[in-house]
Structures are given as C-alpha cells and as structure tokens.
Amino acid sequence: MSQDEILMIDEGLEILDEEECHRLVSDHGIGRVGVTIGALPAIFPVNYTTIGGDVVFRTGEGTKLRAALEHAVVAFEVDHIDPVYHQGWSVQIIGMADEIDPEWGERLAVTPWAPGHRHHVIRIRPEMITGRRIRRDHHHQD
C-alpha cells in the first residue's frame, strides 16, 4: 500500500483501504467472531478461510456459538500484533452469518481444531470491512 492510500486519523492509527483489508483477511487463518448471546457480547476464536471475500469456518452441533450465528449480524476480527514492538494491524468485518452446505467446508478444507463432529459450516458475508494499522507510540517507548 502506498503512502497516499493511507488516511491518518487523530488517534495516530492508519486507516487501511478496503482492498488492503480484504488482502490481510485472505492471507490470515485465525480470526475472532463477536456475537451476542443472551444480550451479552461474546468472542470466539475460529480457524477460517475465505472465498470471494466471504469468511467461512466450521462449528459444532448444538453450540451456543452456532445458535448465535444463525442469520445474525456478527463481527469478525482478524489482527496481527507484535507484542515486543507494539505494532500491528486489525481488520474488522461486520456481516450476516448463515449456515451453508457442509460440503463447502470439506471442499474449502476448513479444518476444525477441536475434535468431534463439526459439520456445520458458517459463512459471513461482509457488509462492512474496516482496518487500521497500529504503530509504536514514540512518546511511550519502554
């Protein structure tokens, strides 16, 4: 990404353009899904892949996560953070989650991490994708 594609905001974070956001998400494989369960927010790490800009991952039978994902608008966040240098990036997707044909999961090789029968495949279609790059704060170097 060239410098002129970066818009600086007052917090000192670089806003990433949509193309860069999609590239970062498609190059990554671990993300976090944010849902609302019983009026409370909840976050779950998932192993995902992308197809045509959609995020696809598998989940188990009867889980709270699966129920919360059914036709719900969810958040999906992917980041890469360097704990030593305090730098990194974070991309956030907002979109509708839906269960799709489990065969897609096999074809996309979305391997679930946990054992058990995880035949349910969830797709999130991004309605909004935003990202920011976090850089070291030179006033607070340690």
Added chain:
Amino acid sequence: MSQDEILMIDEGLEILDEEECHRLVSDHGIGRVGVTIGALPAIFPVNYTTIGGDVVFRTGEGTKLRAALEHAVVAFEVDHIDPVYHQGWSVQIIGMADEIDPEWGERLAVTPWAPGHRHHVIRIRPEMITGRRIRRDHHHQD
C-alpha cells in the same frame, strides 16, 4: 493444571477452571474487547494488564470504543493459538467496564500502542470468567 481438574465436554474442548483462567489472563498482555456499538457487535485488540483480577487498559479521547465502554457490560477475550499445530486456549471474561483514574494507567504501565493522548484508563471487573483448551482434532489432521 492436573488432569483431574479438567472436565471434558462433548465438543472435545477442555474446560479450564477459574484459577487457571485468571492465571492465563494475568500472564498475557494482548486481548480483545467485545462491545456493542449502535446495535452491532465490534471487537478491538488492546494492550492490557491485570490488577487483582481486573483487566486494565488505556484508550483514547472521544473514540467509539471509549463511549461503548462507559458502564457497559463487555466481553474480554484472551487466547493463545498455535496456527501450525491447531492447539491453544481461549479465556473469556464478561464484566462491567468503567473508566478509572488515569493515574492508575501510569502506575500500572499500561502503555498504549498507538500515538496520541490516551489518558483514559478502562477497567473491566470480571463477573464471569470461562476458558477452554482447544486440542488438535486427530480425525482431521492435515
């Protein structure tokens, strides 16, 4: 944690006890806050520390995150995932977020990553803490 402290659940995930969850959170420094902004879920990575079991981090002036955190019940998730071996753990906290005296931030050395004036210190008091260990699915080795 000894084996007899582990309760297996049907998804093949090990449920971690509360003590183990607190230990994992206090040993880590990067987490993700889940909030609701304008009826939509959102996830933000933060650099945090803990004090007496509470999660403390700094945020900027006038951000959407700060507004969403004001006396709100939020999710806070910390995980460690091995992308090669598909193993890891995830701990989730549900609790009330409140702004506290900014001096605490200085004393606790909660360094913000992004530049700018980040004098607002947020504390999440855990009302619920749960965790699980994710192990490799031997039926889906790649």
